[in-house]
Amino acid sequence: MASRFPTAVYARRLARAAQLAASAEVSALVITPGPDLEYLIGSDAQTFERLSALVIPAVGDPVLVTPRLELASFAESAAGELGVAFAPWVDGEDPYALALATLPADPVVAVSDSMSAGHLVPLMAATGTAPRLATDILRDLRMIKDAEEIEVLRRAGAAIDRVHARMGEWLRPGRTEAAVAADIAAAILAEGHTAAAFVIVGSGPNGADPHHEHSDRVITESDVVVIDIGGPVAPGYNSDCTRTYCFADQPTAVVTAFDELEAAQRAAVDAVRPGATAESIDAAARDRLAAAGLADKFIHRTGHGIGLSVHEEPYIVAGNDLVLQPGMAFSVEPGVYFDGEWGARIEDIVIVTDDGCESVNKQSHALTRLPAGGNQK
Ligand code: ZN
Ligand code: ZN
Ligand code: ZN
Numbered sequence: 232m233a234s235r236f237p238t239a240v241y242a243r244r245l246a247r248a249a250q251l252a253a254s255a256e257v258s259a260l261v262i263t264p265g266p267d268l269e270y271l272i273g274s275d276a277q278t279f280e281r282l283s284a285l286v287i288p289a290v291g292d293p294v295l296v297t298p299r300l301e302l303a304s305f306a307e308s309a310a311g312e313l314g315v316a317f318a319p320w321v322d323g324e325d326p327y328a329l330a331l332a333t334l335p336a337d338p339v340v341a342v343s344d345s346m347s348a349g350h351l352v353p354l355m356a357a358t359g360t361a362p363r364l365a366t367d368i369l370r371d372l373r374m375i376k377d378a379e380e381i382e383v384l385r386r387a388g389a390a391i392d393r394v395h396a397r398m399g400e401w402l403r404p405g406r407t408e409a410a411v412a413a414d415i416a417a418a419i420l421a422e423g424h425t426a427a428a429f430v431i432v433g434s435g436p437n438g439a440d441p442h443h444e445h446s447d448r449v450i451t452e453s454d455v456v457v458i459d460i461g462g463p464v465a466p467g468y469n470s471d472c473t474r475t476y477c478f479a480d481q482p483t484a485v486v487t488a489f490d491e492l493e494a495a496q497r498a499a500v501d502a503v504r505p506g507a508t509a510e511s512i513d514a515a516a517r518d519r520l521a522a523a524g525l526a527d528k529f530i531h532r533t534g535h536g537i538g539l540s541v542h543e544e545p546y547i548v549a550g551n552d553l554v555l556q557p558g559m560a561f562s563v564e565p566g567v568y569f570d571g572e573w574g575a576r577i578e579d580i581v582i583v584t585d586d587g588c589e590s591v592n593k594q595s596h597a598l599t600r601l602p603a604g605g606n607q608k
Contacts, residue, residue, distance in 0.1 A: 234465040235273030236379045241309035244271050244372065245293060251368050253289035258338035260287040260365040261330060261354065265345030266539040267365060269467055270373055272315070274308035276301065282326035282350050285310065288334060294318050296330045327357040341365040374536060374544050375558035381582055383468040384538070384560055388580055388591025390423040391461055391470035395594045403604040404452040404478055408432040408445035415460055424462035428469060428541060431459035438475075438574035441531055441566060452478045452603050455485060455573040457566075461541065469541045471562055472592045473578035478603040488525060489575050489598045492567050495519035496577040496596060499533055499547075499563045503581055503588035509551040516565040517549075525567055534562035537580055559583045 341363040401414035416427035461471035499516035513533040534547035566576030
């Protein structure tokens with residue numbers, strides 16, 4: 232059974248979701264397994280060819296349509312505890328008709344963005360209308376974290392901070408990125424995550440590729456190394472934190488660019504407050520780097536929301552005029568990338584507070600110099 236919050240948390244979320252369905256003027260939300268379902272009933276069920284769906288009507292009580300063989304696992308979710316009506320079905324029955332059974336004729340439904348085409352197409356055939364996206368309707372609810380979620384995000388931040396604090400145990404010249412990544416993955420689990428969702432070890436020129444994972448490249452003493460790591464902490468909220476390391480004195484050009492990056496990351500974090508727009512946070516980092524002549528070295532958005540998914544709304548990107556509100560959680564992660572040479576990134580997860588923000592990551596932002604050890608040369 233997946234761990235989850237106290238049942239009252241899900242009761243509140245389900246009630247809110249029904250209100251949002253009503254104000255969006257849809258007949259019902261039809262939520263298949265994925266982050267939206269996990270948010271609403273604490274079930275991390277996977278999606279298969281048989282339809283499982285939580286139907287939340289704008290008017291009336293929710294119904295959980297489930298293959299009979301998955302009944303037991305859903306009974307252990309908050310839906311079971313809350314007495315949500317179950318509509319089990321067996322092979323040969325039409326689950327799409329079952330999902331729509333309690334809705335008015337010609338219903339307009341809204342579906343999760345994670346619903347597979349294998350379910351979406353027959354559902355559309357059954358309703359006769361194009362569905363809307365439940366993900367849009369639930370956006371504010373999912374984006375603004377409640378107290379329970381914020382507490383888990385803080386625990387996730389502390390857990391990944393402990394992994395970064397131990398980096399000198401594994402990261403040294405003479406080892407391959409892959410070997411270091413394997414040790415980091417084990418530490419991510421040991422420090423309280425339920426999985427290592429991603430481990431980026433970008434040494435030397437590989438650090439200039441923001442989505443490089445790791446390779447058989449042997450790390451050298453002169454390298455700058457980008458370490459971007461994270462994973463879920465029960466019940467399912469993710470950490471995501473990047474720090475940049477080295478083993479030797481760096482050329483002035485590297486030190487100067489890194490200092491500018493640190494200032495840009497700080498400027499962006501300092502700009503986070505209720506009422507500011509997502510794009511203004513991106514601009515705070517970007518303008519600082521542009522002023523230092525590094526505009527073309529920062530080649531991605533400044534950040535992404537985080538929670539049950541590693542990447543979710545709000546996206547901290549040019550063109551997003553979304554107004555920040557207390558409870559929103561997202562990364563602030565500018566980087567500088569010198570093609571074929573080196574790269575650096577600094578990433579913290581911040582939560583918008585009433586008058587600014589709180590960073591869940593507390594490790595130093597500095598270009599941290601680790602001992603080179605004795606196993607190189
Ligand atoms: Zn990414
Ligand atoms: Zn990251
Ligand atoms: Zn990130």
